[in-house]
Amino acid sequence: MNNSIISRKKIKEIIDNPDKVSELSLNNIKFLISNAREILKKEPNLIKIGHSGKLLFVGDIHGNFESLVSIQSLISRNEYNYYEKIIFLGDFVDRGPMQLESINYVLLLKIYFPNKVILLRGNHETTSMNEYYGFYNVVYGRYGQELYNNYSDLYGAFPLALITESRIFCVHGGLPENLEKIEQINDLNRFLSDIDIDNLMLMQLIWNDPTEDIQFFTDSFRGIGIKLFGEKAFRDFISRNNIKLFIRAHEAFLQGYKYFFDNKLLSIFSAANYRAGNQAHVVEINKNLDIKLIKIG
Numbered sequence: 616m617n618n619s620i621i622s623r624k625k626i627k628e629i630i631d632n633p634d635k636v637s638e639l640s641l642n643n644i645k646f647l648i649s650n651a652r653e654i655l656k657k658e659p660n661l662i663k664i665g666h667s668g669k670l671l672f673v674g675d676i677h678g679n680f681e682s683l684v685s686i687q688s689l690i691s692r693n694e695y696n697y698y699e700k701i702i703f704l705g706d707f708v709d710r711g712p713m714q715l716e717s718i719n720y721v722l723l724l725k726i727y728f729p730n731k732v733i734l735l736r737g738n739h740e741t742t743s744m745n746e747y748y749g750f751y752n753v754v755y756g757r758y759g760q761e762l763y764n765n766y767s768d769l770y771g772a773f774p775l776a777l778i779t780e781s782r783i784f785c786v787h788g789g790l791p792e793n794l795e796k797i798e799q800i801n802d803l804n805r806f807l808s809d810i811d812i813d814n815l816m817l818m819q820l821i822w823n824d825p826t827e828d829i830q831f832f833t834d835s836f837r838g839i840g841i842k843l844f845g846e847k848a849f850r851d852f853i854s855r856n857n858i859k860l861f862i863r864a865h866e867a868f869l870q871g872y873k874y875f876f877d878n879k880l881l882s883i884f885s886a887a888n889y890r891a892g893n894q895a896h897v898v899e900i901n902k903n904l905d906i907k908l909i910k911i912g
């Protein structure tokens with residue numbers, strides 16, 4: 616077998632046995648990144664899906680491979696047919712102990728199940744975050760600059776948002792200040808390794824947070840250009856766009872999830888013990904929009 620190419624059989628073997636992700640060679644990882652990029656880059660900024668079965672939404676992973684293994688045990692039921700789609704809301708890397716393993720594992724899922732698995736971009740899928748919060752050092756230290764460049768080229772390929780036929784909308788961060796219709800998201804140029812204030816709407820999609828304390832928008836403690844959005848702005852947005860449920864990630868609440876705005880917004884976090892003792896949750900939703908929060912390890 617050519618060392619650089621991973622067979623479908625080998626990919627499935629790793630998906631079934633997540634600990635084997637550490638067996639990937641440097642050339643295997645390069646192959647993985649370039650293949651995932653080819654698939655992701657063809658997807659629109661705003662992914663639209665229909666569904667008749669169950670969906671699973673997954674929040675921040677941040678290099679917590681144990682939490683990802685718990686998720687694998689959920690999604691592998693019925694030979695990976697228990698869920699119709701599995702939507703990851705980004706932030707695969709930075710901070711946690713097994714960042715490379717975590718991103719490589721979700722890329723393997725994407726390659727093997729390109730239509731079932733959806734990977735959205737988080738604010739940590741950017742070069743400036745990686746420099747401060749660990750992923751750059753992890754990759755550079757183990758494999759050198761070139762492999763890091765491959766990951767940073769991959770970031771722009773991740774789509775930004777998802778809308779279901781049942782009108783669930785999701786992004787990593789939150790509602791941007793000037794987003795009227797969700798279709799505007801498709802007008803953004805997402806193919807950037809880093810995202811800053813020059814790409815304000817893009818930045819706000821992956822960075823903004825909800826708050827019950829205000830009605831519209833206010834500056835965020837997180838940085839220049841980033842906003843907190845309040846209930847009136849949120850309600851106007853969901854009514855304009857006929858959205859029934861807004862799901863986002865990005866904040867590590869102690870319980871692993873938190874509802875806002877009379878349960879119309881659900882925030883989830885899927886890395887356990889990211890802060891001392893925080894729980895991790897994923898959320899299962901069927902076609903009637905019944906919500907089941909599932910605690911993971």
Ligand SMILES: [Mn+2]
Nearest residue numbers: 706737738865
């Ligand atoms: Mn985040």
